[in-house]
Amino acid sequence: MDRSVALVYADDTKSTNRHVKGVLFEIDANPELFGIQPFANISSISQFEDEAEVLFAPGSIFRIVHIFSDHSMWIIRMVLCGDNDHDLTPILNHMKKEYTDNAETHVGSLGCILVKMGKFDQAKRYLVRCFEELPPNHYNTGVCHHYLGIIASEKGDYDSNLECYNKSLKIKRLYLAADHPSIAMTYNCLGSIYLAKGEYTQAIVSYNKSLRIFKRKHGINHINIAECFSNIGCVYFKQKKYFEAQDYYRNALTIQQQQLPSNHYHIGESYVNLAGISWIFGELESALKYYKNALDIFQKSLPDLHLRLALVYHGMGAVYVKKKQFQEALSNFERAADIWRHILPSNHPHSIKVTRNIQYCRHKLNQ
Structure with missing residues (x-):
């Protein structure tokens, strides 16, 4: 294929809108890969004889390998995937079931997906x-408030987050029974905000309200139970009750490994939690192993610039500092900083902390 021709089209956006950048897709497609959707070089029948064209069939699945800017345009590198791609198939099947079974996502589906991808502004x-197009107190405004609350939480705006969740809960109560799973979901989210604000007693109260509803509706081995266990473990961790936290984290991981695909990001999050416990106990090799397990999952299931990846890199950096391997620590801190630079404001606590850690490692390396 002639890259220069593609660049002409990608660069053409400048002539129509100076605020828009062109995008160039670089696709690696192996025709010998089993189970792929068909594609073909159609240059010989193209209307434009001097152009090379490849046609991909509808339903083709691509793995995004890397996204970066060369200042003049965005470059997106992708690989064509087959039906039997063992990394993707379980994840895709689980995602399809998750979004078709979840009544919460019928209005906010795209918003929910973008949130899980870490694309908070979009x-x-x-x-x-969506919110502006709905009448006041419509059920779906509660759904929108819920996901806006998640975004505010990820941005570190906990007051706005708490306001969004309380509005969501108020609207849901107009339409749903007190023990509806959607109510439990909001209690769970409220618990996370109280946790972030350091109000641990209130966090436990909210998490237990959520846990009781989910147990009545789903039994003890449902994935929502695992989420409650994981969150309660986080409260105990903050309270420095590390053995209790470890028990809850392990129980959450056991359910997740039974109910989720092996590369699901929730399993990765449990590895991150257990890594934190190992780090506290001084079990550095165990912590590093958990972080690497999490990194392997996140690299397969999340976009390159996702918040969770940055948290893993930062955690690994902290372990390497404990091991006095400052070059490795610096490398991981810089990876975390690069991600947070794209998705968080410079005054966010994560951004401030990683900057200090980078300065510390550079100081140690220059001694």
């Missing part, structure tokens, strides 16, 4: 537009 624009 998700907020979409949800605000």
